[in-house]
Amino acid sequence: MALLAADLTIGGEVITVASSYIATANSILHANGTPLFCDINDEYLIDVDQISGKITKRSRGIMPVHLYGHPADMDEINKTAEKNNLFVVEDCAQSHGALYKGKMTGTLSDMGCFSFYSTKNMTVCGDGGMITTNDKKNAEKIKLLRNHGQYPKDVHTLVGYTARLNTVNAAIGRVQLKYLPKWIEARRNAAKKYNELLKDVGEIVLPPGDSKDKKPSYHLFEIKTKKRDKLLKFLKDNGIICLIHYPTPIPYQPIYKRMFGYKEGGFPKSEELSKQAMDLPMFPELKDSEIKYISEKIHEFFSR
Ligand SMILES: Cc1ncc(COP(=O)(O)O)c(C=O)c1O
Numbered sequence: 001m002a003l004l005a006a007d008l009t010i011g012g013e014v015i016t017v018a019s020s021y022i023a024t025a026n027s028i029l030h031a032n033g034t035p036l037f038c039d040i041n042d043e044y045l046i047d048v049d050q051i052s053g054k055i056t057k058r059s060r061g062i063m064p065v066h067l068y069g070h071p072a073d074m075d076e077i078n079k080t081a082e083k084n085n086l087f088v089v090e091d092c093a094q095s096h097g098a099l100y101k102g103k104m105t106g107t108l109s110d111m112g113c114f115s116f117y118s119t120k121n122m123t124v125c126g127d128g129g130m131i132t133t134n135d136k137k138n139a140e141k142i143k144l145l146r147n148h149g150q151y152p153k154d155v156h157t158l159v160g161y162t163a164r165l166n167t168v169n170a171a172i173g174r175v176q177l178k179y180l181p182k183w184i185e186a187r188r189n190a191a192k193k194y195n196e197l198l199k200d201v202g203e204i205v206l207p208p209g210d211s212k213d214k215k216p217s218y219h220l221f222e223i224k225t226k227k228r229d230k231l232l233k234f235l236k237d238n239g240i241i242c243l244i245h246y247p248t249p250i251p252y253q254p255i256y257k258r259m260f261g262y263k264e265g266g267f268p269k270s271e272e273l274s275k276q277a278m279d280l281p282m283f284p285e286l287k288d289s290e291i292k293y294i295s296e297k298i299h300e301f302f303s304r
Helices: 022-030 048-054 074-083 136-145 167-198 228-237 254-260 268-276 288-302
Strands: 013-017 034-038 059-062 087-091 111-115 129-133 221-224 277-280
Touching: 013 022, 013 048, 022 034, 034 048, 048 074, 059 074, 074 087, 129 136, 167 221, 167 288, 228 277, 228 288, 268 277
Parallel strands: 013 034, 013 059, 059 087, 087 111
Antiparallel strands: 111 129, 221 277
């Protein structure tokens, strides 16, 4: 709906990133646009140096993803967008509470799209989402779109959807919102502990951490290792379940290969991440003793 509010027209191109959940790119297709993909940088986020090379006369927007709760390089993205008259919509599905230069993700561009899916930093006990914008026109159009374009009653001025957030879910979300800062702080503390306990394991790459400009919210604690699949199994055998986000870059999903003819080799860094990345358990209630146990098991695996 953010893309529709931004007037993405049929065939309009939106530049996004190969390494994300498929919903990022699907949203562009659902809005009748065409996704174009950039590879990732060393922070596993859209490589801003590739954006300019993807711009054509059909380009309409850029959709960076703050994947794993790590803010993308918004200044560079906004600069390129401004220069080329493009809109920017942030995919904040994983970045509730992440800060870029002291500002929350979702406030750094034209619009921010949040997910309240049950694994996210906050949920609404069921599916739901939120769009943030400072632009009144966008807000009004999205309010129309979510309610079949109806205003006033029985007058429909555009083709909309049934996409209102269920009121019970919304009520749950409002309560969760109060806890969100505390939960994010707990995630940041857990990330700090993992970093301390795992810094000496030479064979893993720890996630990009805090920097002068970025304060991640650690939705996921993503590590990278060439021995990913063996480590996953070893940890599972020791009662530790780790997941892979994501085993296949979006352009290599069967439907994208079929629609756009993508072939392996086009997004080498995303491919490498998909083969080497795994996320360690990360949630606010994670105990220090559990982080210690998980870290000890990782040390044990690499010292065998
Ligand atoms: C990066 C990313 N984008 C988009 C989505 C889609 O969000 P939703 O499932 O709420 O539609 C998700 C999560 O599901 C996600 O992780």
